[in-house]
Amino acid sequence: MLNSIRLGTTLLLAGFGAFMSMAAVTPAQAELRVCNETANLISVALGYRAERGWMSEGWWQAPPGDCRTLYQGDLQRRFYYLYAVDDIGGGAWDGQVFMCTRDETFTIFGVEDCLARGYERTGFFEIDTQNRSDWTLQLTENAGEPSVVGPDLGEDLEDPAFLVDDPADTTTPDNTDTQ
Template identity: 85%
Template structure:
């Protein structure tokens, strides 16, 4: 009798360790250029696969919002989003094309083929955390310095003024940080 091992699953996953429903958007460089897509509704205590299969890029970009309590996991890499389910190609001229301009934060997968991101909340605000010291490198999780993530309540849809400072572009294959 022959037994076959199931192939290891390699995906980009987000786990919601908060007490509320969280909506997640993903951005990355696809074959056609920069792309953003969303929304993955992630109930409290559950995980969602955002990108299925081996991760082909080192950098991915995430924006997540707490649907009940407010607050967001965001950053300084701007991509296009909208309130409904979306797949948007390009990161330029979001407002002119009828989309919102949203700040995503960068995930450096360190060129691994599988990655898990855990969204948690502290007593004051949401935070992004990684595994404890016993991390299994076969199933890595994302760790981020909380000083590198801007955490604030979502605004009423307003975007930064055109004169807002633009941060330096992220490393490697990151999209431009402009509208």
């Protein structure tokens, strides 16, 4: 009887070990993440071209030193758009691509006529994921000014050449709203 218990325990432990080793080799799911490398709480909104057209969603809150997943799964698009605001200090990570937002949690389809539809018109900056399936951005402060660092780039992505405001570019939203 004692040998049966030992054998059963050994088989149970071996089975658990095999299960854990299989779990360890399962690839991590790809996603778009934003990490807050500032001293303050930040709120983040995301924009991208979905199946139904342009879409913006928010808000994700990221405490200092924490990361938030904004889009889960393999990234289907090369370009995503982000707007983030420092909830304490008031600085913002913004750009020249205008999308609709609101103060409360939102999912908004379309980027046209934001004000007429009762939304705010907010400038997002472009994220070029370089067709990778997984991307993490770090929102940082550089001498008190917001800056963005992408994975393995080690460069400030707030360079104006990186922001999209080309009316001839058909990959960006139609920004015909007036303030």
